[in-house]
Amino acid sequence: MxxxxxxxxxxxxxxxxxxxxxxxxxxxxxxxxxxxxxxxxxxxxxxxxxxxxxxxxxxxxxxxxxxxxxxxxxxxxxxxxxxxxxxxxxxxxxxxxxxxxxxxxxxxxxxxxxxxxxxxxxxxxxxxxxxxxxxxxxxxxxxxxxxxxxxxxxxxxxxxxxxxxxxxxxxxDRPIDDVYEATFKRTKDKNNAFFRQFPLAQQLCQKIANHLVNNEEFLPNGQKFTVEQFQQVGINFGVSDTFLPIYYLLENAFVTANGKEFLSYEFLNAMLSEQAFQTNPIYAILHEPIYCQGFASQWSAHRVRQKHKQFNYQPGQPFYFTGEMTFPWMFEQYTNLQPLQGAATLLSEKSDWGDxxxxxxxxxxxxxxxxxxxxxxxxxxxxxxxxxxxxxxxxxxxxxxxxxxxxxxxxxxxxxxxxxxxxxxxxxxxx
Incomplete structure (x- = not known):
């Protein structure tokens, strides 16, 4: 001992x-x-x-x-x-x-x-x-x-x-969807505060997101980088003194070589370092079950997100970061979560959680x-x-x-x- x-x-x-x-x-x-x-x-x-x-x-x-x-x-x-x-x-x-x-x-x-x-x-x-x-x-x-x-x-x-x-x-005692309704509203407020403080940031975010829609970019671990993953950087808005560092990241996202613009290794490496789900999978797998008492989560954050369409980015529309939420697509995209996709699905469907x-x-x-x-x-x-x-x-x-x-x-x-x-x-x- x-x-x-x-x-x-x-x-x-x-x-x-x-x-x-x-x-x-x-x-x-x-x-x-x-x-x-x-x-x-x-x-x-x-x-x-x-x-x-x-x-x-x-x-x-x-x-x-x-x-x-x-x-x-x-x-x-x-x-x-x-x-x-x-x-x-x-x-x-x-x-x-x-x-x-x-x-x-x-x-x-x-x-x-x-x-x-x-x-x-x-x-x-x-x-x-x-x-x-x-x-x-x-x-x-x-x-x-x-x-x-x-x-x-x-x-x-x-x-x-x-x-x-x-x-x-x-x-x-609340249903889990009540938790995520409140979370999405609070996350939207944080987005609005960030983009008010840094007006150019919206343009920079849309440029990055549109680039990812139209081009393939890969993180240093070989994982394809997507708009959804980029949006998850917004989890940082929940802690103090992060607006300015994120803005600096956005400013320095692109590099040009041989007349072509693409995301820099520095930026992509920073994006990988933001993915704590890779090293701490409990954070992804049990993030919703920690609320469950006699009911299934059924990917609550994903379902609630569909009521807040601004979080589902489309070119030509304003860009919004997401926050501390987990989604089923993460187990398709994140390299270290892919082997756990089946387990995550089963746990999202489990309804007999104890109190x-x-x-x-x-x-x-x-x-x-x-x-x-x-x-x-x-x-x-x-x-x-x-x-x-x-x-x-x-x-x-x-x-x-x-x-x-x-x-x-x-x-x-x-x-x-x-x-x-x-x-x-x-x-x-x-x-």
């Missing part, structure tokens, strides 16, 4: 590995390995500080690898020993990629992937808490980590001291839940977050337009200290 230990910038890092069931309801299902890394201030190994577990955004991304004692971690370490968990299927925790699933057929892949949602991530956290002998701990959930937090409050509230969430309070949230338990919540809700969040709609929090007692939202979805990364020390204050105030009312 205990692994490598090292010290950096006044912090001690302790690695842990654990074995967990693939399926907590079936002891014969096999096991997987979990990786977690404790971070504590040097000298805190025998302190009485409580623990805090961090739930990463995603789904499908590993916990941060801190480079220094700063940001939200600096604030957290004043109060807590912090555990950075690689959620199952990510990082060093039985990672899922096109390579690790290659030996399974589509049905086997789909069945395996059903065990990688928030409910089992939380059960893994409980297993780790018990293995480490921790009576209760706090949680910090960023984005999808907030989804995991509400599942934790549903399943094991007695294990929690405090919960902090940044940009990650989901709807717990993630227990509304009865949440309605009697006694764990202080303090949340940063971002007014202009492109990924998690403010109105839906507030609707959920209205059903959970001892919760409080700090609603702010100072930050985008990445507030914890952009100004983590201030954001987390604000949530600490709110949590302390809620706790004082419970004493």
């Amino acid at each position: 205990h692994g490598h230990t090292f010290i950096n910038d006044g912090c001690c890092y302790q690695n842990y590995t654990f074995e967990a069931p693939l399926n907590y309801s079936d002891s014969e299902s096999g096991t997987l390995f979990l990786f977690a890394r404790e971070v504590r201030l040097v000298g805190d190994e025998n302190s009485t500080k409580p623990w805090l577990i961090f739930f990463q955004g995603g789904p499908g991304f590993p916990s941060p690898r801190p480079n220094g004692h700063s940001g939200w971690l600096k604030a957290a370490l004043q109060r807590y020993r912090v555990l950075l968990l690689d959620q199952r299927g990510t990082g060093y925790s039985s990672v899922i990629t096109h390579q690790t699933l290659a030996h399974l057929n589509s049905e086997e892949q789909a069945q395996y992937l059903t065990h990688f949602r928030a409910d089992n991530i939380v059960r893994d956290a409980e297993l780790i808490r018990e293995k480490l002998g921790i009576e209760k701990w706090a949680t910090l959930g960023q984005s999808y980590g907030g989804f995991c937090t509400l599942v934790y409050l549903s399943l094991f509230p007695e294990s929690l001291l405090q919960c902090y969430v940044t940009g990650g309070i989901p709807s717990i 993630l949230y227990n509304q009865g338990v949440l309605s009697t919540n006694k764990v202080p839940l303090s949340c940063a809700v971002y007014a202009d969040d492109m990924f998690v709609e403010m109105a839906l977050s507030c609707e959920t929090l209205s059903k959970i007692p001892n919760s409080q939202a700090w609603i702010t337009n100072e930050y985008e979805h990445n507030g914890l990364r952009a100004d983590g020390e201030r954001v987390l200290e604000r949530l600490f204050t709110i949590g302390d105030q809620i706790e004082a009312t419970l004493v």
Whole structure:
């Protein structure tokens, strides 16, 4: 269980590995390995500080690898020993990629992937808490980590001291199409803001899109680059300080040689680096199933997109970027998603997903839940977050337009200290 230990910038890092069931309801299902890394201030190994577990955004991304004692971690370490968990299927925790699933057929892949949602991530956290002998701990959930937090409050509230969430309070009972209706509207607003700030950008985007309609261009991995892939760069609009870098990319998209204009290698390489789905396929495959409770997603974002025709680019029409959505065509076009197309289709049709949230338990919540809700969040709609929090007692939202979805990364020390204050105030009312 205990692994490598090292010290950096006044912090001690302790690695842990654990074995967990693939399926907590079936002891014969096999096991997987979990990786977690404790971070504590040097000298805190025998302190009485409580623990805090961090739930990463995603789904499908590993916990941060801190480079220094700063940001939200600096604030957290004043109060807590912090555990950075690689959620199952990510990082060093039985990672899922096109390579690790290659030996399974589509049905086997789909069945395996059903065990990688928030409910089992939380059960893994409980297993780790018990293995480490921790009576209760706090949680910090960023984005999808907030989804995991509400599942934790549903399943094991007695294990929690405090919960902090940044940009990650989901709807717990809405149809999935409601989520994507809100997301497309917010994405359209971000597009309008971008093109207002950079009037030439619309012309540049149309030039790139029209070029892709009429010519074949290939990314450095050999994958044909398409208008739909180009549109997905708009996911960056959901985080701060990205408008200008994207505009610079557009400015420098073309190169001319021998009298012919084509997309530059620099631009194409930048486009490939934007495709996180290639390296983190859970992000694509389970992006819609994370909302499913007793219903199938049926490619919700794709269906909702058809109601918003401006997102389906046609030459001569305005260009719009898309946002944090996944579509069935991705499993035809993306090189590393192609082997997972059958599994993705099966999971989009799966209607017997279990419940993630227990509304009865949440309605009697006694764990202080303090949340940063971002007014202009492109990924998690403010109105839906507030609707959920209205059903959970001892919760409080700090609603702010100072930050985008990445507030914890952009100004983590201030954001987390604000949530600490709110949590302390809620706790004082419970004493």
